[in-house]
Amino acid sequence: MIRLTVTPKIALADEPLKIKVSGLPPSQLVTLQASLTDEKGVLFCSKAFYWSDKAGEVDLERAAATGGDYAGVQPMGLFQCLKPEKLFHRLMKRDVMQSPFRVRLDVFNSYHMLSSPHNQPAASQTVERWYVAPGVQRVQIRGSRVRGALFLPPGEGPFPGLIDMFGGVGGLIEFRASLLASRGFAALALAYFAYEDLPRCLDVVDLEYFEEAANILLGHPKVGGAGVGVVAICKGAEIALAMATFLPQITATVCINGTSAIHGTALNYRDLHISPIPYKPECVRLTPLGLLSLSSVIGDTQAEANQGSIIPVEKAQGQILLVVGESDQNYDSKAYAEEVMERMRRHGRKNCTLLSYPGAGHLIEPPGSPFCRSSRSPFFVLPVMWGGEAQPHAAAQEHSWREIQKFLWHHLCPTGSSKL
Known part of the structure; x- marks a missing residue:
């Protein structure tokens, strides 16, 4: 009897699973398939063949x-390679x-x-991938702004x-903050435009808004320490770098694929x-598949006229x-990160570390x-290219997630114990 064993069946979304098929004849070709339907009703599937x-x-x-x-030994390959039935949809x-x-x-x-209908699976299992651990609470935050x-x-x-902040998609995105809370952090998923009564578009970055968010955290009875951390990606990482530079409340900052200057x-x-x-929309590139590649839209940080925009x-x-x-x-994220590292070196500063991942x-x-190599964005007519290759990108996600948590524990709670 063919058996499919998956453990654990209920787990956090960032936890690895053990997947095993038994009861097969030796040297039998099998297909393993994963599928899920997201909250918008879009089906995601992946397949791989094994002997x-x-x-x-x-x-x-x-x-x-x-x-x-995918090919090769990839224990979580079925999850890492889930693809949407509806093109350019992001899970x-x-x-x-x-x-x-x-x-x-x-x-x-x-x-x-x-x-x-004639090709039915020999065995099936359904697993639950949660974004909050039992006991995690969600509190809606509405400060003065x-x-x-x-x-x-x-x-x-x-x-x-x-x-915790995301980038140019706007709105309130909570899945990373909820996972970080499941790992022991008090994590504030912060919206800064295109949400509720916030501006529909980001016309200006008012750093006092983000300072208020930091003070809300520091004033919460369940938050300890003299400072708070920031985890952010894309435009959010640009803002996070400015927060680290100008706000004394910020003691540990993680910038994922950000820039070295104020753009746009x-x-x-x-x-x-x-x-x-200024952005250069006239420099946008179209791929042969009609996707937008936006890296050339970002202005030159080396130009003399732009030096006043570099984050100090x-x-x-x-x-x-x-x-x-x-x-x-x-973004040309590697070049921007190297600019940050070089600037820190010139000023004799050693409080910045770079993790760089080929193929991600x-x-x-x-x-x-x-x-997700490309997907639709609410602010562009055509889908946007994000880049990368599946296997090295998945490896980067696994490694960086561990390193981000270690970094945060070490610098936000130096005398405490890590949950890793």
């Missing part, structure tokens, strides 16, 4: 896929509290590519606090005004971790998140 070993087993921790959506959990992603795993005892959602781990605390929208903080490097990151008192995908097609693209997310 059973002499014992009639396929253990994904040891067995190499021969083809399908993103919206309601993190009420429901998990339910992923169905099927094994077919042959080569299986085309759907057919600040809009967001604070995720609190179970217990009295105090917990190290951090702000001016930054204000009290009496400080930094004019942006050497003023940052806290620690900074730069996480870079070297195949990012949204722009959307470096928690492990288990499917690789």
